[in-house]
Amino acid sequence: MHRTKTRHATVEAHREAVRRLLAPLRTPDRIERFPLLAALGRGLAEDIVAPLDLPSFANSQMDGFAIRSTDVPDDGAELRVAAPVPAGIAPAELAPGTAAPIMTGAMMPPGADAVVPIELAVPDSFPVPGEPATVRLPAAAAGNFVRNAGSDIRTGELALAAGTFLGPGQLGLLAALGFTEVPAYRALRILLVTTGDEVVEPGSPLGPGKIYDSNATLLETSMRQAGLEVTRTGISTDRPGELTGLLRRHTPDVDLIVTTGGVSKGAYEVVRQAMEGHDVEFLGVALQPGGPQGIGTFDGVPVLGFPGNPVSCLVSFEMFLRPVLGALFGSPAPRPAVRARLAEALTSPPGKHQVRRGTLRPDGTVGLEGGAGSHLVSALAHSNALVHVPDGIAALAEGAEVEVWML
Template sequence: MTRTVEEHQQAVLGLLRYSSAFGDGQAEQLPLTAARGRVLAKDLVAPVSLPPFDNSQMDGYAVHRENLVQSGEPLRLTVTQPVPAGAVPAPLQPGQAAPIMTGAMLPEGAAAVVPIERANPPQFPSAEQYRNSSFRVDLPSVEDGLFVRRAGSDLSAGDVALRAGTVLGPAQLGLIAACGLATVAVRPRFQVLLLTTGDEVQDPGTDPEPGKIYDANSTLLQAALEEAGVLVQRHSVFADRPEELRRALQSISRPVNLILSTGGISQGAYEVVRQALTDSSVEFLSVAMQPGGPQAIGTINGIPFLGFPGNPVSALVSFEMFLRPALGTVTGIPGTRISLPARLTEDVQSPESKHQVRRGIYTDRSGQGEGIGDVALLGGPGSHLMHALAGSNALVHFPVGTGALEAGDLVAVWLLGEPRAGVQPFHPSNPNREALT
């Protein structure tokens, strides 16, 4: 069976949406310091107003409402005791001006603040002048509310401060702290059990053995999953023993929301995942995509299961094309990559029957007065080219039916990292670029 990329994207989204049991009304209470990047579980109602009281927007003089004039005549007022931030001031009387600091509570009776630089003299009294209590200040005429932050002008107590589903970044956490709350209710993290299979795979950090390769997939996918806000449980590499893998898979239970494996799902003689799940509901199919054509999807003990190909580039492309966007929809953590048009820097041939995804370097040309950037392909279409993948900052898309393209043609790119700013495209250390293609 062969699916289009769009059909498999919808299948993965449906699997996670209806079978992962993610959320189920659960929430956990976290201190604000641990809640960055998490998703708000329910509407947050402000327990206090912001600001909680009328306060001064400037360092200056608080003026009584009876001294507000519209005639343009200056005011000569007696200076009373200063109001520092954090103090509860005495009421202000008509004819008085209170030196007030930014953020300080406005005295009762005050209706406006004149900035210190508009006063005559343009500085606060000295300690000795305060003591003799006869210091006068000349102020320009002012209107009601000048440089006053009214209580509740930002947010009123009882209003919804943040809606459920909001991703909590620095600004949102700062707002919660300003409301006086030290903890916040967030949705639980989506949990993935990550499995890698293959007799040929060994763990990094061990001595290399003949005929074996180091496990890149577990680190690659764990980093990608965690970047998407997922909590990852990582299993040691499974050897090509179907019965052992079948028993391990059947023993898995909640709270895992997804089982994700790499390798062992193609048509070879030693495809351990395919053999282990022969009699299960898991479907093994082909997607019209290169790399990442072989895919597996289904449930094990009611838990969603996805199987990605074993080649590292195929595994990451599968994650970016199918799992990342589905996770974003289900968890509420944005999962869509920035998509931009770009001009090819070379001629390209793509199989018309498949959606080909290549790696490349996207260079931003906007600083040079151009609205569209360039993309240079990095490495060939092979699914084993890790060095080229590590040097890339974009995935380059050639949809079904593309065929041949020429340098200068427009393609869609997904940014994986920061675009280069009008510099020459970087290629891995091999100076002969043709060797990478």
């Protein structure tokens, strides 16, 4: 049933509530096997164990000469030049007293245990293949410029753990191990609904008291960037019955409903009214901006209600939905978090975790963009970071260190 009592929660507590709400979506039927390129940006659904060594054979790290290290004393030695070893062949055993020209990545000849770079040889060039030649080389310890088999990863070792975000590096490792496909989570389907009689679509006539809808664009692009499939309904009016009907038309085809607006304590909060009779709670989170939040289920489908101001809804996504999806499904990847020093002083309201927009500069300082207001879309557009001021901190001086999430 709808709960009318308003309670308050910390950022951490509400994020955990969002995690509990969405955890049942992590089911085996959401796992598919994707070709490597199609898996880019998804989360790995199962542990991957290496089926072979990487490298699978000892090979040269440099262009140079493969030698037996015991053939070259400390003061160097002159060795006969053996047949060259290009990449991609299985070479013959290296005879004692000889040095084999070897290319980077080529297999080490049996018997050879070190490589001397070509620039240290005298002469410092490879002889013409087939012509008798000698080369003077300095001493080299066993293992010098040799990539041993399994030095990257060994057969049977954990290559990637379930929950890993699959970026180019991870997919490159899977390709190097011989995989052509990978088990990953299917993207969640999100129904995105913006509400408000005062909101109109960009490009429409802007009458008195009307504003263009930026929330839908902010959130849809953020969600698509995070790998989600988004259905955007257009703008719902402030009539609860219309919103209820709109939601019911789409709930059979989505995994999660996200609304913006209509979750505060005003007289015409349409999301609150439309959720009457459903297991949805509206609460205040100790967050600025983004304090008013809704959470629960509508006809059995998880629903999150974000505030209506543009920056508030984006901060809500970044603070709650994005990190929870990353933790549950391995995608999207966490925002890179760095420490930076404030380029100016700031104040923060008591009892709230404040999130400010800012620009991280090359000198390691972060400058604030705009004020703390939740309507400052221009300041957001000129920012490349979110600046965090935790609960319990009322003021920070210029030069104070803060945590910054890169956007």
